Amino acid sequence: MLEQSYVLALVIASLAVSLMGSFTGLSLTYGINALPGAQRKLSVAMAAIALGGGIWSMHFVAMLGLELPVLFYYDALTTLISALVAILMVGIALLLMHFRARTPRGITAAGAIVGLGIAAMHYLGMSGMQLCRPVYSPVGFTLAWGASIGLGIVSFHVIYGARSRRNVFFGTLCLGLSVFAVHFIAMGGTGFLPDASGSPEGPLLDNATLAMVVTLAAFVICGAFLLTGVTFLPSGGAAAGEEARGAPDVRSVAAASAKLPQSPAALSGPSPEGTASPLAAPPVSAHHPEAAAMAEPARPPGPRQGSPSLIPYEKDGRTIFVERAKVAALRAEGHYTILYVGGQELFCPWSISEAEARLADPGFVRAHRSYLINVSHVTGFERHKDNGICFFEKTVSLGKVTVSRSRLPAVRDALGV
Template identity: 30%
Template sequence: MDWLGLNFISELPAGGQLILQCSYSPLLVLLAYVVASAASFTALNLAERVGHAERRGARLMWRWVGAFCLAGGIWSMHFIGMLAFQAPVPIHYDLPTTAASLLIVFIAALLAMHTLGHEHLRPSQYLLAALCIGLGIAAMHYSGMAAIRSPASQYYQPWLFALSILIAISTSLIALLLALYFRNGDGFFHQMLKYLASLVMGAAIVSMHFTGMWSLNLVAPLGTPLQLQPAENSLQLGLTIGLIALLIIASGLSAAWADRKLESKERDLVRVNALLSQLDHARASLQQAAHYDALTDLLNRRGFNQVFAEKLQEHIQCNEALAVMFLDIDHFKRINDSLGHDAGDEMLKVVAERIRSTVRDHDVIARLGGDEFCILVSLRSGDEARQLAHRVMEKMKDPIALFGRSLVMTTSIGISLLPEDGQTCEELLKHADLALYQSKGSGRNNLHFFSAHLKSKVSLELQLEEELHDALLKDNGLQLYYQPILDLHSGQLSKLEALVRWHHPQHGLLSPDRFIGIAEANGFIAELDAWVLRRACHDLKLLGETGFAELKIAVNCSALNLGRDELVQEVQDALLSTGVQPRRLELEVTENALMGNINRAAELLQQLRSLGVSLSIDDFGTGYSSLAYLRRLPLDTLKIDRSFVQDIPEFQQGMDIVQAIIGMAHTLKLKVVAEGVETPQQLEFLREHGCDFIQGYLLSRPLPLPVLRDLLHRFSTTPMSA
């Protein structure tokens, strides 16, 4: 068999010289193996790109790039392997035949990449593809051998020739299977396996080439001079081809890596856009749900406030009247208490439907919470709001069938009008609410408009607000009174509680319950607390200078002020400005103020404790504190609310509660102060059960500082017997 001058099954000629002195350049053999391994690694990576590319054009591009890199790598390996071959006869290469060999291996590589583009093929299809690719690689090898121009003729041993073709087909099948295996996977271990597989594939490709070379016998005519050719040119050319091949392969790898990163970012961007779209839909749904009451399908408070603001602006611009009607169900709590909350919910649905059926289409209805509803009514006549309110009240009196019972409910209504009763949403709502409470206070099942009496009451509140703010700014009229706290162990007055009073020029001495609420509602409770703190520290300094250096003062901290980050700095400034030792100051916070935001409160109290200030929980027993949370707080003292102390000794249950609180506080390493102690019997009971401190009218009413000094001197000379 003779093909392109190659003899595969012909016997060696009788008249000729068999060339046996052939050798290989180890460096070029190693380079051929490196190029083959690099081409294998590139093929595996580009097979991943073909499998993962989402666009058809991208898959087609990566098939061609992969085919080019794989073909270039295998052909370069073959050519470098040929350059590594050193024989004692001159060897040259025919360029067209060499180019033809490159074209053959490119077609085989393109077939390989095309096969890898299909994720699911039958085993027979893989075998057929491996057969075609292997034969293509073998054809490339032997066409490259046919490009040799030399005085010697090429004869091949048939069984080694067949073995080289079998190796080429087997290598092709293994390469296809490995590429499919490595298409899906990620991570360090996956990458290491890919490197190992590339080395194995490179060895298989090189072994095919050198098996073919092993089968080669060169026979030169008799008389041909035999002399081993110099290897310098072959080495230089081989290194150049190897470098070019590796650069091309590296470019393909770089392009694949960059495309993978870009595709990953594109997928991430698509996912982000999808999440953003879902988030927008969710936000829209939440916003819709946030504006409507789930139970009655009426506007809720947030939705109502938005609609009210728009409607108010329209009526002011058009100079039209508007009525705000507040209504709630009389004695609605009885329904929840007697029939349960499910019955209460059904009642609210019925009430909502009755209101909706009574008012006009353009009127606005909202459920603001609980059993409280609000209606905005555009008025054409002055008596229209009253007529609508009466219709609603009459409609409510119809019997309601609820859980097998027939109930008759009534409603109370309060009404404020634009523009008479206010120009803002807040004013109109507040005034309608005041009118509602007036209706409930006058016997329920009634309606009231915001009246002149209520106006004067509101005006008084506004006046007190302005004057209190002015008193704070000018430090005029506010004064601290102090109620002594007795240490039952030593019999000494060891602490004072600072209580603010307001000497009003018209209304006389006002207690805190008359103006603290005004300060909290109008946003300057922090200023009032800061004033009390500074004045208490100032008075504490004066008391220290007059012989009471160990006396402590407890200052109340409002719930609203407890959430302010500036509180710690204000306490520190007050102590530094007066030179008072932090241990002489105690801050009192109420139970409900602590539990309102336990995590924030714990953090803030810890910062205060780090200053050296003592901390006390006030009005204990009236709130909803959890003992699990209470033990986490850095507290020093617990104050039992006066409502429990007043039950002593008349009510055993109250006495048991006080005794339990004392035991619990001592378990938590807290000192106990009992408030509101007014009788010797209460004092004796508390002393007997281990209470640490007491305060109340039994000792003294709250006193201004000048009067307080006399009391302190009396107790310092004559302590109360323990």
């Protein structure tokens, strides 16, 4: 076996590329269920290219850091195929997550597909080596495939267990580190032998050409990382809780500012729009009741007396209505929400805060900052030390919802437990 070593700087660079590619791809999928079908497909395609390209780039940045006592090249066609396989496998997984009902089994399947794609890309890329033949130990080969699938599943459960900015950040770490770990687990079980049958003739890539290609890919990933990072992070004074429920609409905040009451008596009911003058409004102190109210997005103009019997959702360019009694839960998805109705996930134009305001009655209760649940659909409840779980066994697209500690008393009261 040939003696092998690595350039530390390129190993670190490969980790950075893996993390940036993961973040770019995952941030591109955040909130896309709120988009129409064609735009969602485009976002999935872009995310697949970013994630798959990041996996491929990480591999070849690390391979550029591999030092062997002989010259070696890569077959251009095999190298291209390895990149396309990674993009295709990631794309399939993302399609499952954003065009099918999202269930624990589906998340596991999508994670396994990504894991298979990571390992397949690695070994396809390795098979393209010329003038030097990789030799795999059975233990190392098995461990690499097992780790790839297992880490892929874990990563996708972190990413899609709940759709929030926090999950995207932790998912980036899990997936980026998984790709990095799988590569070096596989390389730990790989030896190299000189291959006298190899020939430098034909469509081969030497290290200099490969370095230019990989550098270009890494540059694109870095640029995309910066662009998505700027738009992904909450702007200005966005509250931490908005990472799951979406930022308030600007018009709602402006309307709320115009509606500040002129006297304590006005706190007992909503002020008619346009009656409050900015000059006449009293200063708002930290102890003023209205100051606390401004922490939440203001309810947009519209009827507020009573709860609507129908909830709107959009499909194929139309607004359709579903009876509120049929909706098991609403989940925050950026500035909008997803309705869980039987086995369907429907796009609702309301934000989670607006939905909570419109559906204010004992039947709908906030279980988590990302979820508003209909207690009539809850089939079981499980109390944990710091939180709880509501089960929705008749709602196959939902399954269960975690109840946060701060919401636990309200949920238990609504369930009567």
